[in-house]
Amino acid sequence: MASAQASPRENCALENHLTCSICMETFKDPVTTACGHSFCEKCLGCSLANGNKCPLCKKHQNNTPQVNIVLRTVVEQMIKTQHKDDKYTGAPGEVACDICTEQKLKAKKSCLVCLASYCPTHLENHSSTKRLKGHKLVEPVKNLDERACLQHGRPLELYSKKKETCICVSCMDEGQEEVVSTEDAWSNKKAKLENTKTELQEKVKKRRKQVDEINASLQSCKEQMENEWWDIEAVFTAVVNIVERAQETALQPLKERRQAVEKEAKDLIEELEAEISKLEKNISVVDDMSALEDHIHFLQSYPNLPEMDNVEDWTEVEFDTSLTFGTMRRTVNALLEEIQQELEKLTSIGKSSVQCCQDRDKTKTSRG
Incomplete structure (x- = not known):
């Protein structure tokens, strides 16, 4: 186990x-x-x-x-x-020791002069050698070949300002001018990067300030719109209430007139039905008398025929179906006046909306 x-x-x-x-x-x-x-x-x-x-x-x-x-x-x-x-496994980030021959160990440092990486054991030998004391040791670097001059096989120790590239000492023999050490070039470039970083941070600061201003303007505008929302809703709620009351007022005369017309029609119909019943009864009596074949009995019964003069003359009777819209016109006029008064309140609300838009435009124009 x-x-x-x-x-x-x-x-x-x-x-x-x-x-x-x-x-x-x-x-x-x-x-x-x-x-x-x-x-x-x-x-x-x-x-x-x-x-x-x-x-x-x-x-x-x-x-x-x-x-x-x-x-x-x-x-x-x-x-x-x-x-x-300490064995080298090839995992991401690992660098193999260039001196180990059999089992490769993980490098602890890389030498930018020797262009080699060393495990702890071989690094100790490197550090203990007096002539190697001044070599630059850094964290393990995977592709050290990129730090060597491919033409001369020497470390890239210098920087050509003219070609803006790293060169070795042997490249100096080919007439390179404006050459500085890589350390000096690194310091200068790093200083430029710091300046660039400062400028970028300043731009970020300005934009963050603009973001805060936009958020503040947005919050203010949202609060204003919220207030206007309720004001507008109150206006139209009032308008709806006015219309509903006006509707009730306008319909009330019609309801009353309809009830009156229905009652009048009902009374006339009842009278007519009563007279129709009476007339039909007389018709029945006439039919019975007409059927008599006994002349004496017919003549004796004839004077008993009901009087026809008691029947009302309906030719002069009229059913009044006229409608009066004067009340409705007055109601509509009053309704329009009240609605106009409520809608005028929207004018002041519109002015505050314009001011909100102007503040937003000011925020836009301050963009830099």
Whole structure:
């Protein structure tokens, strides 16, 4: 069963316990004294040469202890684990050490003079060489070939102002003028970038100010329109109420006239129906008398015929269906006057809308 991989924090704590308190480096051939303290074999030997005492607790030591095999195994295992974490995997952002031959390790720094990248081990050799002390070391760079002159194979250490490109020292032999170091060119260009950045920030500041002004104008205009919205709605609500009242007023005479006409028609119809019934009754009596074949009985009954002079003459009777619209005209005129008064209130509302639009135009014209 494979053991779980230790976390970076655990590895760091373990490394602290496996550090020699004399050289402050990871144990090399660790030895453990009788008092329980551990040191590098060489470090402890040098310390005991000046007195047989433990460097930490100062207890007397009878002899030099042997290498602690278990502790050495732990140290070797820790170093293997660290090297495993430093292996180059080709993941994005990783740069391989150019000096490693077998198993490539991840580069810790890149040298812009040597045009090579170094893992921690080879970087230590590079830093310890006196003639390489002045080399420029930066964070690992993936494409160092782009930092070399493809024509002469040398580092790009100079900058040609005329061609606005980086060149090597050998390119100077070809008559390049106005040449400065890449550091100076970098400083000048960086200063220009800072100026450009300042200008851009100023433009951003101005535009943010305009955004704030537009938002403030928008908020003010929205509040104004909100107030006008309710004013306009109040006007038209009043107009609707006026129209509804006028409608009720205009229809009331018609309702009353309709009731009167219906009643008059009903009364006339009832009278006519009564007389029709009476006339039909007389017709029935006439029919019965006409059917008599007994002359004597016919003549004796004839004087009993109901009087026909009692029937009303309906030729002069008229059904009045005339309508009077004078009240309606007065109602309409009053309605129009009230509506006109309410609509005049919209004039003042329109003036404030114009002012709101003018403020918005002022915001537009201030664009810079």
